[in-house]
Amino acid sequence: MKSMKRRFFLRVSAVAGGALLIGGGEEAAAQPTRGSRQPGPPILPSAFVQIDSSGIITLTAKNPEMGQGIKTALPMILADELDADWKLVKVVQADLNEAKYGSQSAGGSRSTPNNWDLLRRVGASARLMLVQAAAQTWNVPATECTTDLGRVYHRASGKSLGYGELAAKAAALPVPDPNQVKPKDPKDYKLIGKSLPTVDLPAMVTGKPIYSIDFKLPGMLYAVYEKCPVFNGKAVSANLDEIKALPGIKHAFIVEGNGDVASLASGVAIVATKWWYANNARKSLKVVWNEGPNAAHSSVVYAQKAQELFAQKPAFAIRKDGDVEAALASAAKVVDVKYTFPFISHAQLEPGNCAAKFENGKLEIWAPSQTPGRGLQMASQALGLPAADIVIHQMRTGGGFGRRLANDYLVEAAWIAKQLPGIPVKLLWTREDDMRHDFYRPGGFQHLRGGVDAAGKLVAWHDHFVSFGEGEKFVSSSNIPPAEFPAQFVPNLGIEATLIPTGIPTGPLRAPRSNSLAWVIHSFIDELAHAAGKDPVRFRLDLLGEPRVVGKGMEAYDAGRMRACLELVAEKSGWGKRTLPKGHGLGVGFHYSHSGYFAEVAEVSVDDQKRVKVHKVWAVGDVGSQIIHPSSGINQVQGAVIDGLSEMMAQEITIDKGRTMQSNYHQHQALRMKQAPPEIEVHFIKSNHPPTGLGEPPLPPLLPAVANAIFAACGKRVRTLPMAKEGFRWA
Amino acid sequence: MEIRLNVNGKAVAVDVPPNMPLLWVLRDELDQCGTKFGCGAAQCGACTVHQDGAPIRSCVTPISSVAGKKVTTIEGLSPTGSHPLQLAWQEFDVPQCGYCQAGQIMTAAALLAKNPNPSDADIDSALDGNLCRCGTYLRIRQAVHRAAELMRTQSSNPLRTTAGK
Numbered sequence: 001m002k003s004m005k006r007r008f009f010l011r012v013s014a015v016a017g018g019a020l021l022i023g024g025g026e027e028a029a030a031q032p033t034r035g036s037r038q039p040g041p042p043i044l045p046s047a048f049v050q051i052d053s054s055g056i057i058t059l060t061a062k063n064p065e066m067g068q069g070i071k072t073a074l075p076m077i078l079a080d081e082l083d084a085d086w087k088l089v090k091v092v093q094a095d096l097n098e099a100k101y102g103s104q105s106a107g108g109s110r111s112t113p114n115n116w117d118l119l120r121r122v123g124a125s126a127r128l129m130l131v132q133a134a135a136q137t138w139n140v141p142a143t144e145c146t147t148d149l150g151r152v153y154h155r156a157s158g159k160s161l162g163y164g165e166l167a168a169k170a171a172a173l174p175v176p177d178p179n180q181v182k183p184k185d186p187k188d189y190k191l192i193g194k195s196l197p198t199v200d201l202p203a204m205v206t207g208k209p210i211y212s213i214d215f216k217l218p219g220m221l222y223a224v225y226e227k228c229p230v231f232n233g234k235a236v237s238a239n240l241d242e243i244k245a246l247p248g249i250k251h252a253f254i255v256e257g258n259g260d261v262a263s264l265a266s267g268v269a270i271v272a273t274k275w276w277y278a279n280n281a282r283k284s285l286k287v288v289w290n291e292g293p294n295a296a297h298s299s300v301v302y303a304q305k306a307q308e309l310f311a312q313k314p315a316f317a318i319r320k321d322g323d324v325e326a327a328l329a330s331a332a333k334v335v336d337v338k339y340t341f342p343f344i345s346h347a348q349l350e351p352g353n354c355a356a357k358f359e360n361g362k363l364e365i366w367a368p369s370q371t372p373g374r375g376l377q378m379a380s381q382a383l384g385l386p387a388a389d390i391v392i393h394q395m396r397t398g399g400g401f402g403r404r405l406a407n408d409y410l411v412e413a414a415w416i417a418k419q420l421p422g423i424p425v426k427l428l429w430t431r432e433d434d435m436r437h438d439f440y441r442p443g444g445f446q447h448l449r450g451g452v453d454a455a456g457k458l459v460a461w462h463d464h465f466v467s468f469g470e471g472e473k474f475v476s477s478s479n480i481p482p483a484e485f486p487a488q489f490v491p492n493l494g495i496e497a498t499l500i501p502t503g504i505p506t507g508p509l510r511a512p513r514s515n516s517l518a519w520v521i522h523s524f525i526d527e528l529a530h531a532a533g534k535d536p537v538r539f540r541l542d543l544l545g546e547p548r549v550v551g552k553g554m555e556a557y558d559a560g561r562m563r564a565c566l567e568l569v570a571e572k573s574g575w576g577k578r579t580l581p582k583g584h585g586l587g588v589g590f591h592y593s594h595s596g597y598f599a600e601v602a603e604v605s606v607d608d609q610k611r612v613k614v615h616k617v618w619a620v621g622d623v624g625s626q627i628i629h630p631s632s633g634i635n636q637v638q639g640a641v642i643d644g645l646s647e648m649m650a651q652e653i654t655i656d657k658g659r660t661m662q663s664n665y666h667q668h669q670a671l672r673m674k675q676a677p678p679e680i681e682v683h684f685i686k687s688n689h690p691p692t693g694l695g696e697p698p699l700p701p702l703l704p705a706v707a708n709a710i711f712a713a714c715g716k717r718v719r720t721l722p723m724a725k726e727g728f729r730w731a
Numbered sequence: 732m733e734i735r736l737n738v739n740g741k742a743v744a745v746d747v748p749p750n751m752p753l754l755w756v757l758r759d760e761l762d763q764c765g766t767k768f769g770c771g772a773a774q775c776g777a778c779t780v781h782q783d784g785a786p787i788r789s790c791v792t793p794i795s796s797v798a799g800k801k802v803t804t805i806e807g808l809s810p811t812g813s814h815p816l817q818l819a820w821q822e823f824d825v826p827q828c829g830y831c832q833a834g835q836i837m838t839a840a841a842l843l844a845k846n847p848n849p850s851d852a853d854i855d856s857a858l859d860g861n862l863c864r865c866g867t868y869l870r871i872r873q874a875v876h877r878a879a880e881l882m883r884t885q886s887s888n889p890l891r892t893t894a895g896k
Contacts, residue, residue: 066828067826067827067829067830067865197821198826200829201821201824202821204820204826205816205817205820205821205833205836206812207764207804208765209764209765211767216764274760275759276751276752347864348864349767349775349777349831349863349864350767350769350828351768351769397828398769398828398830398831399827399830401864431770431771431772431774432771635870638869638870639865641866642865642868643864643865664771664774665770665774666772666774670864673854673855673863673868673871674852676868676869680869
């Protein structure tokens with residue numbers, strides 16, 4: 001991984017009531033360049049830590065919470081360095097202010113690695129100032145003072161003061177340079193690594209209105225938005241007068257849109273006193289659409305086109321190492337197969353929604369966005385409002401999985417609200433809206449050829465990837481990175497591609513690219529292991545080779561970390577050591593993505609009617625030195641396993657005449673409880689690397705592990721997803 | 732038209748069309764937003780509430796069909812949020828996004844009211860209609876067992892009073 005040297009700064013201020021406010025941020029020069037922020041002046045100070053005179057500590061949760069647990073994990077980092085008493089900590093969700101807090105996006109499993117160093121230093125600086133305030137009060141050296149559970153102690157004199165009593169004095173002290181502040185030795189962590197009560201947990205189990213969909217304001221109106229079933233089609237006319245006469249309807253109007261489905265698709269807005277009236281009115285809505293060129297697109301045509309393209313030379317090369325054709329020609333065994341995976345939808349449980357209010361030229365938005373900063377820029381551009389006149393409040397969301405990296409719901413809500421000045425408006429999509437207007441995980445087609453030599457060593461690999469895009473430009477999340485494993489581990493390796501143009505919106509879905517590529521690559525590696533007559537774990541260990549880092553910068557791949565995961569998962573699952581019941585098989589897969597190394601083994605049985613039961617999954621991951629909140633960490637891994645199983649069996653979005661044919665969960669099924677493996681055993685290897693994220697890396701290896709276990713159980717290779725298309729179903 | 736029903740122990744009257752789903756009466760007319768909208772088609776179970784103690788999908792239940800009935804939502808499961816299921820859910824740190832959990836808990840509450848010692852298969856079968864998109868099923872199952880245990884060791888069973896028949 002490319003590591004950037006980071007510098008942080010802090011500012012402290014006193015406020016009425018004797019509070020200590022500690023702000024901090026990363027200097028703009030060290031900011032990651034992606035996202036909407038322009039490089040500019042240093043980030044302004046902000047409040048991460050607030051200590052009131054009673055000792056209550058309010059910590060800011062800066063990033064969007066969507067179930068990944070970041071609203072607990074990030075404040076825990078602050079609290080540990082601060083030596084706070086967690087029982088006296090209150091966590092509040094920050095509004096969007098990236099000038100104040102740094103990047104506030106949640107995606108790519110980046111929240112932990114992007115904030116680990118910053119928040120440790122902010123917490124440690126606050127603690128240092130409290131210590132200094134106590135030392136001055138007692139006229140003793142600061143080095144003689146210690147802290148614990150929200151108090152500063154001077155053991156020699158037996159004195160102690162609570163943080164609340166010190167806050168006002170501490171706030172008047174000079175701010176330490178955060179780059180000089182030494183964060184704790186990890187052996188001194190008191191909170192990091194403990195499964196503290198998850199923030200919002202009591203509210204979740206008692207039905208408190210904490211989600212974006214629950215947000216209400218007095219006088220709020222509710223909106224639905226009917227978009228053209230064909231992507232980017234335009235609303236020409238509609239029976240608006242008839243709609244406006246229906247019960248509860250206050251407004252109905254056509255939105256021309258701006259030609260970009262990621263911003264503002266054209267459609268018809270219906271606004272009512274209550275949401276159900278607005279949605280019910282859609283039954284009477286008649287719209288004349290200009291469907292546009294995308295109406296010609298269909299999944300069947302894509303699949304036919306892919307087969308034609310496989311018969312031709314690939315359009316362009318992504319990677320060429322050695323001489324693949326010569327190596328294949330001289331290989332002892334060659335495997336030549338094709339894999340296919342579908343478009344799928346995010347299907348997060350809380351459908352797209354957003355509240356907005358436009359008043360006196362200012363726009364206020366309550367959004368369930370994973371990228372609120374980008375959302376603000378998009379609203380600014382679409383509505384022609386200065387960014388400075390837009391405020392975004394971050395709402396807790398019912399699942400993200402990458403769907404809320406897009407901000408279409410936000411721009412739609414903002415646009416509708418702008419038409420109704422002074423009135424707060426809540427836009428809510430139906431499940432059907434959500435599923436039919438997603439930014440889908442793109443499907444793809446792969447023709448793989450691999451060769452092993454007489455000793456069973458993998459010597460040649462060729463991938464012709466038929467994906468989506470124009471020329472050599474892939475659509476979002478449909479590419480294969482040039483360093484994708486086993487690149488750098490096979491002497492003769494070629495990755496080439498041909499792209500099919502598509503008008504279907506695509507985008508990142510949990511572990512983008514990896515969620516499909518890992519299945520293809522590690523299923524194929526399994527095929528090669530069998531061709532070589534080698535044990536699948538042994539074959540992979542040989543492929544990884546000695547522990548070392550292969551490649552540089554963004555392409556660096558730590559073979560040692562992956563080996564350790566693979567060896568441990570083999571040990572924990574009893575790989576090669578157990579006699580399995582009849583009809584059972586073990587399969588293995590590993591994958592590196594989003595800075596995390598994971599290896600997984602699945603135990604599966606398949607009966608003669610292709611009914612599949614996953615009995616157990618073992619997952620071993622290395623995401624660095626700390627698992628900040630182990631309970632949440634294990635939950636993420638187990639959830640990723642379940643998610644992977646959903647993707648394998650029954651999820652597929654198909655397109656016909658430019659329309660999505662699936663509309664709800666019955667046609668795009670997520671795993672049910674009885675289909676879930678009864679056991680998912682999770683182990684973390686704590687390696688000497690900075691902690692990284694867990695939302696994504698546990699997912700990709702699950703798919704090949706299960707597919708390979710199915711082969712081990714019944715001898716059938718899964719080369720098409722969803723597996724239901726090959727006649728498999730859950731037992 | 733005016734429809735009367737009992738929600739969480741309180742008599743309420745709402746003036747809405749008879750085909751308005753109970754879900755939207757709860758959320759938008761009665762401001763009880765703990766019951767969630769996920770699919771609108773009885774596919775996900777996020778909207779599960781009790782009608783006279785039995786779990787129903789409020790998103791497909793016309794308000795007219797619950798006239799005169801007793802409806803219990805997550806807000807009314809226990810007056811203090813200390814129903815054994817709510818305690819067990821916290822003990823096992825069940826949720827991720829948490830959006831489905833009110834529906835999971837309500838379905839589980841109806842199960843435990845009938846079956847104080849459910850097997851894994853009983854739990855799987857009762858909760859088959861409740862999707863958890865985050866995949867917290869293993870913890871849900873554990874928490875239901877734990878809640879059953881808590882209820883068996885308690886002298887009084889709160890379910891019998893709030894959700895029983």
